[in-house]
Amino acid sequence: MSQRPRSEPVPVTVPFTDLAAMAREVWPEVGAQIVTGLLEANYIGGPAVEAFEQSWAAYCGARHCVGLANGTDAILLALEALSIGPGDEVLVPANTFIATVEAIVRVGARPRFVDVDPGTLLVTAPGLAAAITPATRAAIAVHLYGQMADMPAIAAVTRAAGIALIEDAAQAHGATWAGEPVGRHSAIACFSFYPGKNLGAFGDGGAVVTDDPQLATTVRVLANHGRHGGAAHYEHDLLGLNSRLDTVQAIALSGKLLRLDEWTAARRRIAARYVERLAGGPATLLVTDPEAGHVHHLFAVQVEGRAEVRRRLAERGVQTGIHYPVPCHRQPPLRRYAEAALPVSEAAAGRLLSLPMFPHLSLQQADRVCDELLAACDVRGTGVMSGSMSGAGT
Numbered sequence: 001m002s003q004r005p006r007s008e009p010v011p012v013t014v015p016f017t018d019l020a021a022m023a024r025e026v027w028p029e030v031g032a033q034i035v036t037g038l039l040e041a042n043y044i045g046g047p048a049v050e051a052f053e054q055s056w057a058a059y060c061g062a063r064h065c066v067g068l069a070n071g072t073d074a075i076l077l078a079l080e081a082l083s084i085g086p087g088d089e090v091l092v093p094a095n096t097f098i099a100t101v102e103a104i105v106r107v108g109a110r111p112r113f114v115d116v117d118p119g120t121l122l123v124t125a126p127g128l129a130a131a132i133t134p135a136t137r138a139a140i141a142v143h144l145y146g147q148m149a150d151m152p153a154i155a156a157v158t159r160a161a162g163i164a165l166i167e168d169a170a171q172a173h174g175a176t177w178a179g180e181p182v183g184r185h186s187a188i189a190c191f192s193f194y195p196g197k198n199l200g201a202f203g204d205g206g207a208v209v210t211d212d213p214q215l216a217t218t219v220r221v222l223a224n225h226g227r228h229g230g231a232a233h234y235e236h237d238l239l240g241l242n243s244r245l246d247t248v249q250a251i252a253l254s255g256k257l258l259r260l261d262e263w264t265a266a267r268r269r270i271a272a273r274y275v276e277r278l279a280g281g282p283a284t285l286l287v288t289d290p291e292a293g294h295v296h297h298l299f300a301v302q303v304e305g306r307a308e309v310r311r312r313l314a315e316r317g318v319q320t321g322i323h324y325p326v327p328c329h330r331q332p333p334l335r336r337y338a339e340a341a342l343p344v345s346e347a348a349a350g351r352l353l354s355l356p357m358f359p360h361l362s363l364q365q366a367d368r369v370c371d372e373l374l375a376a377c378d379v380r381g382t383g384v385m386s387g388s389m390s391g392a393g394t
């Protein structure tokens with residue numbers, strides 16, 4: 001129209017994630033299997049679910065896997081199977097997704113928030129040790145962003161205190177610590193297969209893995225209305241609920257599991273590029289422990305003036321996320337559990353910014369994200385406010 005064309009090219013959008021790219025990759029095998037499963041009337045449970053449970057247990061190096069409806073139920077049922085309930089206190093990092101805490105409150109226990117390490121933003125053994133009280137019955141270690149917490153050290157603390165240890169591995173499919181996978185140092189590890197996770201279904205899904213056959217059986221019974229299975233369809237030994245993995249999700253997960261290592265390798269290449277380009281710059285990178293086999297579910301950095309940086313990135317076609325903008329203990333339903341000061345979690349919540357991270361992101365796109373992030377931070381740093389950039393080319 002009357003406006004003259006902009007001097008800069010229209011920016012190519014870099015999406016925050018691309019779940020459809022993963023679906024397209026597995027569809028040739030998975031699509032046909034889903035049709036077969038549905039036409040054979042396998043909807044809930046059945047051979048596809050059993051096959052996935054076996055594959056996921058094997059992948060995790062665990063004896064047992066129980067498929068569930070979602071990751072929140074995995075944590076809830078793990079707590080319940082460990083007899084955690086009213087009167088009990090459960091330690092949980094303040095920097096986590098709210099589901100970890102929801103599960104604690106849902107079983108009637110009381111969450112006790114623990115602050116996180118300023119470098120990794122993960123829960124630490126000393127942090128947990130300092131928070132234990134006579135009422136503490138369990139601790140949940142959350143492997144946030146794809147990096148495992150120091151499980152050997154954390155397990156030493158919980159063992160000495162005689163309390164149960166649970167892992168929230170919803171963001172840590174395939175992550176390791178000193179070469180060991182999730183689940184080696186805890187009673188039970190909980191996974192989510194929400195579509196956006198590193199291993200994601202075509203809907204909701206979750207699982208627990210454990211070496212303890214009794215715990216696995218209890219979770220399975222609880223997740224199926226307290227039934228022990230077999231012929232006794234209407235005999236309910238425990239008061240359970242309905243939290244089962246279905247056939248469609250199990251087939252999708254088995255198909256994607258074949259690609260998980262390749263997809264993790266792609267995430268690692270992207271993360272390496274981000275580190276190479278951004279280290280020492282205005283955005284503070286999270287620390288990766290040398291013992292951690294990071295699977296980069298998210299690539300979070302910390303920036304000053306986040307709202308402005310994020311707005312500029314959006315203007316330039318780069319989508320970002322925030323994980324998480326409000327720490328759990330500041331969420332209205334959980335405020336009454338906030339006791340101790342949690343300065344690291346609070347400061348991080350105001351500065352965290354998650355950059356695009358998914359297996360099909362190209363290194364060219366990652367470079368583009370870095371260029372735009374550095375430019376956005378630079379504009380802020382020199383005090384030049386938004387609006388002046390559009391004239392930069394003239």
Ligand SMILES: *Cc1c(COP(=O)(O)O)cnc(C)c1O
Pocket residue numbers: 070071072073096097099100142144168170171191192193194204205206
């Ligand atoms: C996604 C997630 C959960 C919950 O999993 P759902 O399958 O969405 O119920 C729990 N904890 C963490 C850290 C998560 O990221």
